Amino acid sequence: MPPPRAWIAIAGPGDAAPWEVEAAEEAGAAVAEAGCGLVCGGLGGVMEAACRGAKEAGGMTVGILPGDDRSAANRFVDAAIPTGLGEGRNVLVVRAADAVIAVGGAYGTLSEIALALKAGKRVVGIGTWDIDGVVSVPEASAAVEAVLADLST
Amino acid sequence: MPPPRAWIAIAGPGDAAPWEVEAAEEAGAAVAEAGCGLVCGGLGGVMEAACRGAKEAGGMTVGILPGDDRSAANRFVDAAIPTGLGEGRNVLVVRAADAVIAVGGAYGTLSEIALALKAGKRVVGIGTWDIDGVVSVPEASAAVEAVLADLST
């Protein structure tokens, strides 16, 4: 397997609605199919669905965990990074990614959107916060296209 | 001087408009007059104005800096904490505060709002992001009242 040509973060809630799970899984698969690695917060909900999608499509997944315990990672994470930083790990999820796809989400996701935009990284959103600078798309496949278009330029 | 009864963060842009500077200075003064300590990101603009207001009212100021260099702090910071964490220091500004007052601001301020709300802390805003959970007030004196009302309960 060649190295990923880019790393894309998928951000979203650990306690996810069915539509968020579905969108995250599709986005994770699309990330892997595009030859990119997936980075996320490593837990359940959107994070688990994104990892499952990426692994089923043959991709590589990194989970940057808030706690000290590796076993909190969902089972689709290849490399689990326990940080002990709590929500501070959101900073690292954003730094480890070249671009961010936000799926739904609450305040934790909003912090990742804000940190990514502050760092000048592309943020694509599916049903997430309506923040100036977020490229809103209707579905997962469009999200990955929007991210990659930007990274190619 | 007795120890502060609470620590309030004032968040906002380093490159501030005149109305932001004015509001931040008033909020900083009100924080000090209420017997609270001020924590901020330690740089210029809203951060400097808030510190100036707090010092002129006899308060204590902490500046949590993004870089490694203490001399980046504005001259109204009593305790400058160089962190070398870049925007990651926003996590620490929020953790070091019992509540947050956001004045104007862009993505950095938005990240502090999101992190504070995620942590369950009161966020009061003056002309800032319209985020569900932020208590919007028209002026600085009302901001401090709103913050303190919550901390007393």
Place this chain on the structure above:
Amino acid sequence: MPPPRAWIAIAGPGDAAPWEVEAAEEAGAAVAEAGCGLVCGGLGGVMEAACRGAKEAGGMTVGILPGDDRSAANRFVDAAIPTGLGEGRNVLVVRAADAVIAVGGAYGTLSEIALALKAGKRVVGIGTWDIDGVVSVPEASAAVEAVLADLST
């Protein structure tokens, strides 16, 4: 009170022997008498003794705490910074200081010694780890002299 002319960290165990407490209190007082601010990990033992010494000599004290809870700070800390970073806060204690005085101590203190030496900062030790680069002195007053001699050059 004029701003501190430098910030000195005093590092050492939270569970301290009587000689460590005595040395830390003397070192804290000497730091304050030299017009410097004191930064430490904010908890008990050496940290508390150093803060007590500094406050009794009219100095200013910062405590960078491992947990999220400000109330864990000893009562001689002027500005308590809860970080939620666990032992990762040792990195911040070192970054916030211009030089480090290590008093006794175990692995946590050793990590601060190592991080300070790595950052090129002067480390003076009293009864602490015998590490190449640490300037060993027999007592607290000599420690502060050794630190200041270096900062003046």
Place this chain on the structure above:
Amino acid sequence: MPPPRAWIAIAGPGDAAPWEVEAAEEAGAAVAEAGCGLVCGGLGGVMEAACRGAKEAGGMTVGILPGDDRSAANRFVDAAIPTGLGEGRNVLVVRAADAVIAVGGAYGTLSEIALALKAGKRVVGIGTWDIDGVVSVPEASAAVEAVLADLST
């Protein structure tokens, strides 16, 4: 490839002597042959040699970088995590590992040894700092055996 049964950090200097490079490469290979993942600081010298050894033995490698730039990772890193934390990333290398093998090294390595011992993790050393608590072994194969013996209990 099944998930790693444990993650082992290999710590050592980026500017390494020939014996350090050789020991690190052997240790990296032994880590992979034991079915473990390798975590390191992601740069050159000991870190690169350990990753090269692990990859040649079919293992998985994570590099937790000090800077913001993924391209600083050596080419044997599968998952590069740019952190922007400077030496603060040493905290994360230790947290992401179940045990640490230290090869030679200077102050950065010493900080990782101290942080790992503070966290109660096994530290095995090859020609490194003589610190109470470090299990000293003469060569790389023995290092991995010593680490695994401890993790099995």
